[in-house]
Structures are given as structure tokens and as C-alpha cells.
Amino acid sequence: MTPEETEEFGFRIGTRLQAGDCLCLTGTLGAGKTLLAQGIARGLGVTDPVTSPTFTVLQVYQGRLPVYHYDLYRLRRSEELIDIGFDEYSGPSGVTLIEWPDMFPESMPEEALWVELSPESDGQARKITLTPHGNRYSVLLKELS
Numbered sequence: 371m372t373p374e375e376t377e378e379f380g381f382r383i384g385t386r387l388q389a390g391d392c393l394c395l396t397g398t399l400g401a402g403k404t405l406l407a408q409g410i411a412r413g414l415g416v417t418d419p420v421t422s423p424t425f426t427v428l429q430v431y432q433g434r435l436p437v438y439h440y441d442l443y444r445l446r447r448s449e450e451l452i453d454i455g456f457d458e459y460s461g462p463s464g465v466t467l468i469e470w471p472d473m474f475p476e477s478m479p480e481e482a483l484w485v486e487l488s489p490e491s492d493g494q495a496r497k498i499t500l501t502p503h504g505n506r507y508s509v510l511l512k513e514l515s
């Protein structure tokens with residue numbers, strides 16, 4: 371996928387998300403996790419600019435649902451998740467997007483859609499691999515195909 375296709379794919383996902391959904395976005399630095407999150411937020415009706423939460427760890431946006439956008443890269447210990455309110459927000463009220471969920475795999479929700487962005491061998495393109503954890507996300511995957 372090109373950058374435009376990555377964003378547009380995020381948009382398509384965003385239009386189909388519902389309260390309580392959680393997406394774990396994996397891939398190396400610069401893979402396109404934030405770009406995909408920007409598309410997802412746009413699909414959820416967020417009009418504010420969506421920026422990388424690398425330094426704030428959490429950014430909250432309001433679309434047709436609240437969007438909790440995390441970047442766990444800078445956290446050192448899983449206990450810090452409690453300090454930033456991870457358990458409170460990752461509940462049924464909004465949509466949770468998590469960059470670097472693989473930093474603390476044991477602290478991630480059992481049910482989530484895992485989205486992996488990986489570079490293609492040639493140039494800028496990215497491959498996106500979706501892995502549903504839980505029936506809700508198998509259903510979502512079918513809707514997206």
C-alpha cells in the first residue's frame with residue numbers, strides 16, 4: 371500500500387468501528403502506525419488533527435465515539451500503564467488505538483484486532499496484516515474484505 375492507501379484503509383476501518391473496539395498497531399519506527407491511526411480517526415469522524423502520541427503517550431479525540439490513541443514506546447514499565455489510565459480508558463465507552471502494544475503484550479486486552487505494518491522489499495510500499503483476537507474482530511475482518 372502507498373501512504374494514501376494506508377490512510378484510506380484506516381478510514382474504512384474507522385467507519386466500521388464500534389464502542390469498545392481495540393486495535394493494536396504494530397510495525398517498526400516509521401512503518402505507518404500513526405498514519406493508519408489518522409485514517410481510522412477520520413473514519414470515526416474526528417476533525418481535529420491527529421498527531422503522534424509518542425511524547426504524550428495518550429491523545430484523546432472526539433469523533434462519533436471517543437478515540438484513545440496510545441503510543442507505548444516511551445514507557446519503561448508496565449506499571450506506568452496504570453498511571454496513564456490505560457485500564458480506565460480501554461473499556462467499553464470508546465475506541466482504543468495502541469501503537470507499540472508489543473512493548474507490554476501481557477497488559478494488552480485479550481480481544482483486539484492486531485494490525486501489522488511491514489515494509490515491502492521494493493521502496494515505500496507497506497503490507498498490512500490483520501489478525502483478529504476474538505470473534506468481534508473476525509466479524510469486523512469479514513466486513514472489511
Ligand SMILES: Nc1ncnc2c1ncn2[C@@H]1O[C@H](COP(=O)(O)OP(=O)(O)O)[C@@H](O)[C@H]1O
Nearest residue numbers: 371372373376399400401402403404405494496
Ligand atoms: N505505504 C506507506 N504507508 C504508510 N506510511 C508510509 C508509506 N510509505 C511511506 N510512508 C511514510 O512513512 C511515515 C510513517 O510515519 P508514521 O505513521 O508516523 O509511522 P509510525 O507511527 O509507525 O512510526 C510517514 O511519513 C509516511 O508518509
Ligand SMILES: [Mg+2]
Nearest residue numbers: 403404422469
Ligand atoms: Mg507513531
